[in-house]
Amino acid sequence: MRKLKTTTKIDFATYIGVIIAFVVITVLMNGGMLTRSFSGMLVPICCSIVMAVSLNLTVGILGELSLGHAGFVSVGAFSGVIASQSLVNAVESEPVRLLIAIVVGAICAAIAGILIGIPVLRLRGDYLAIVTLAFGEIIKDLINCLIVGVDSKGLHVLFNAKGTLTVQDLNLKEGGSVIIKGAQGATGIKTISTFTAGFILVMVALIVVLNLTRSRSGRAIMALRDNRIAAESVGINVTKYKLMAFVTSAALAGAAGALYGLNYSSLVSSTFNFNMSIEILLMVVFGGLGNIWGSVIAAAAIKLLPEMLRALADYRMLIYAIILILVMIAINNPTIKGLLGKILPKKKGDEIDG
Amino acid sequence: MDRFAHKRGKLVPLPSDSLVPERDLNSAPVLETRHLGIEFGGLKAVDDFNLTIGKTEIAGLIGPNGAGKTTVFNLLTKVYQPTKGTILINGTDTHGMSTAHVNRIGVARTFQNIRLFNNLTVEENVKLGLHNHIKYGMAGGILRLPNYWKQEKIAHDKAMELLSIFDMEHLANHKAGSLPYGAQRRLEIVRALGTNPSLLLLDEPAAGMNPSETVDLMENIIKIRDTFQIAIMLIEHDMNLVMGICEGICVLNFGKVIAKGSPEDIQSNPVVIEAYLGKKKEGE
Ligand SMILES: Nc1ncnc2c1ncn2[C@@H]1O[C@H](COP(=O)(O)OP(=O)(O)O)[C@@H](O)[C@H]1O
Ligand SMILES: [Mg+2]
Numbered sequence: 001m002r003k004l005k006t007t008t009k010i011d012f013a014t015y016i017g018v019i020i021a022f023v024v025i026t027v028l029m030n031g032g033m034l035t036r037s038f039s040g041m042l043v044p045i046c047c048s049i050v051m052a053v054s055l056n057l058t059v060g061i062l063g064e065l066s067l068g069h070a071g072f073v074s075v076g077a078f079s080g081v082i083a084s085q086s087l088v089n090a091v092e093s094e095p096v097r098l099l100i101a102i103v104v105g106a107i108c109a110a111i112a113g114i115l116i117g118i119p120v121l122r123l124r125g126d127y128l129a130i131v132t133l134a135f136g137e138i139i140k141d142l143i144n145c146l147i148v149g150v151d152s153k154g155l156h157v158l159f160n161a162k163g164t165l166t167v168q169d170l171n172l173k174e175g176g177s178v179i180i181k182g183a184q185g186a187t188g189i190k191t192i193s194t195f196t197a198g199f200i201l202v203m204v205a206l207i208v209v210l211n212l213t214r215s216r217s218g219r220a221i222m223a224l225r226d227n228r229i230a231a232e233s234v235g236i237n238v239t240k241y242k243l244m245a246f247v248t249s250a251a252l253a254g255a256a257g258a259l260y261g262l263n264y265s266s267l268v269s270s271t272f273n274f275n276m277s278i279e280i281l282l283m284v285v286f287g288g289l290g291n292i293w294g295s296v297i298a299a300a301a302i303k304l305l306p307e308m309l310r311a312l313a314d315y316r317m318l319i320y321a322i323i324l325i326l327v328m329i330a331i332n333n334p335t336i337k338g339l340l341g342k343i344l345p346k347k348k349g350d351e352i353d354g
Numbered sequence: 355m356d357r358f359a360h361k362r363g364k365l366v367p368l369p370s371d372s373l374v375p376e377r378d379l380n381s382a383p384v385l386e387t388r389h390l391g392i393e394f395g396g397l398k399a400v401d402d403f404n405l406t407i408g409k410t411e412i413a414g415l416i417g418p419n420g421a422g423k424t425t426v427f428n429l430l431t432k433v434y435q436p437t438k439g440t441i442l443i444n445g446t447d448t449h450g451m452s453t454a455h456v457n458r459i460g461v462a463r464t465f466q467n468i469r470l471f472n473n474l475t476v477e478e479n480v481k482l483g484l485h486n487h488i489k490y491g492m493a494g495g496i497l498r499l500p501n502y503w504k505q506e507k508i509a510h511d512k513a514m515e516l517l518s519i520f521d522m523e524h525l526a527n528h529k530a531g532s533l534p535y536g537a538q539r540r541l542e543i544v545r546a547l548g549t550n551p552s553l554l555l556l557d558e559p560a561a562g563m564n565p566s567e568t569v570d571l572m573e574n575i576i577k578i579r580d581t582f583q584i585a586i587m588l589i590e591h592d593m594n595l596v597m598g599i600c601e602g603i604c605v606l607n608f609g610k611v612i613a614k615g616s617p618e619d620i621q622s623n624p625v626v627i628e629a630y631l632g633k634k635k636e637g638e
Pocket of ligand 2: 423424425466
């Protein structure tokens with residue numbers, strides 16, 4: 001038998017670990033041994049894992065800082081909710097509707113990723129951080145302007161830019177329902193997310209990111225991170241692979257968003273704020289840049305810890321601020337990069353010197 | 355837009371630019387530059403650089419530090435876009451091409467300051483050299499379709515074959531960044547060869563190597579030329595290496611070509627001697 005590569009072993013261990021966790025939790029849940037608050041956190045934890053794993057693709061594997069991952073989650077959440085709510089009558093089966101919603105959420109977030117990525121990823125330098133930060137803030141305001149309803153004639157969408165429109169302006173027919181009410185967000189959502197769906201989505205995200213990393217395309221993405229000029233010198237198309245990583249990352253975040261959105265009966269866009277983006281980034285940094293199983297554990301831990309140690313919650317914002325500053329310094333400062341070189345993957349190759 | 359780019363492509367090569375004029379008279383040269391130049395804020399780092407390199411030629415580019423040698427490589431590989439002149443690779447004008455595009459038409463290189471993918475393994479580094487010769491896409495890689503396994507197997511075998519040039523197969527699973535200096539330089543050459551170039555540019559390949567490593571390197575450079583039938587242009591300060599393996603030599607000083615010719619011509623050329631001795635005096 002051929003000796004298995006270390007990376008193959010790590011990937012297998014990651015899958016097995018997630019499967020075992022799922023089985024154990026399911027057994028405990030069926031035996032009634034889990035508290036209500038813990039059971040209620042299972043879907044959000046799965047969503048956070050997918051968000052962290054997907055952000056790690058951009059930050060750890062591509063080596064570009066993104067500060068607006070929650071924006072993609074938000075796009076996925078609201079488009080997924082719209083898809084699911086407008087298909088309540090057409091698609092009876094909840095799992096099928098959830099699947100459709102997740103796919104719609106992923107596609108919409110991917111489109112947002114393409115729209116941002118094409119202009120920004122062509123530039124050299126840390127522009128992505130600034131633009132994704134702005135995107136995360138702007139998308140909240142855009143969704144606040146949406147008024148969406150559905151009736152027998154189909155989907156009605158209003159963009160309430162001036163703030164003068166109301167739900168009445170949708171002119172819904174008898175039996176129609178409102179899905180998104182502007183700043184009040186989405187209400188009356190039929191909650192169809194399940195822990196099993198969350199587990200499957202985590203597995204899909206892991207397979208996509210890990211298999212991508214071990215493939216020709218993933219190698220090209222990591223080559224750009226390690227040394228852009230060398231990557232170009234062996235014929236690698238910079239924009240193509242940056243875009244591939246960034247859009248895949250956005251699509252997975254969108255899928256997580258759809259699952260998240262359909263886990264609650266109401267949803268407001270301010271949920272997906274800068275704090276959420278930073279929380280996801282924190283998971284990636286704690287788990288280790290480029291380390292996928294690390295992100296899985298860090299995401300679960302960061303979601304669970306405040307529950308277990310409620311006292312810590314007061315300091316969370318302080319910790320975020322400190323970590324954010326450290327991340328920025330680590331990514332941009334050559335001296336500190338050198339010091340952290342053993343822990344964090346290096347990013348160099350933008351300076352031209354021969 | 356440069357409206358005359360296509361016309362320049364048809365220029366008849368001037369024999370005086372050839373380092374070894376008698377070679378390959380009937381086939382298009384691998385590299386031809388015409389009046390190549392670049393300015394950095396008024397400083398002409400390279401000026402009116404004309405050079406022709408024939409297929410399977412080993413050419414040397416020498417000159418004191420800061421003469422513009424690395425800049426010539428950066429121009430040929432489009433790390434910098436030239437401000438003047440034309441570069442023809444196998445007869446194709448590279449005007450407006452990117453670094454990646456120039457590589458795909460046959461130019462590969464190593465770097466004076468080693469640029470490996472440090473967090474990836476030696477094998478992955480070589481497979482990145484093979485990137486454009488591995489034929490499967492993103493979906494094939496994620497879904498691990500049959501073609502993924504087939505192509506990765508081919509890439510693995512090819513990578514091992516290339517590593518065997520320098521007897522480096524046993525290092526395949528080591529991180530590139532953890533290799534000793536000399537091995538890193540050799541790995542850069544292997545990675546460049548993976549792209550299947552017709553012109554290989556080596557920027558100070560022997561820098562930091564001990565004399566016995568340098569002798570091995572000289573043999574290997576000739577072996578690479580003979581096996582792959584490619585042209586090699588190298589920048590090097592080790593005169594034993596340059597005079598030992600280069601068939602033609604071009605000497606740069608302050609961005610200008612001050613001499614061209616065979617190793618014997620160059621060694622006895624008073625202008626060259628003065629450029630080198632003059633530099634030494636400055637340094638003292
Ligand atoms: N990007 C750049 N900007 C400004 N000056 C540069 C740049 N690259 C090279 N130079 C200048 O061009 C000259 C030649 O440098 P280089 O080609 O590296 O010399 P060498 O012959 O030692 O390889 C030097 O004076 C250097 O300072
Ligand atoms: Mg140099």
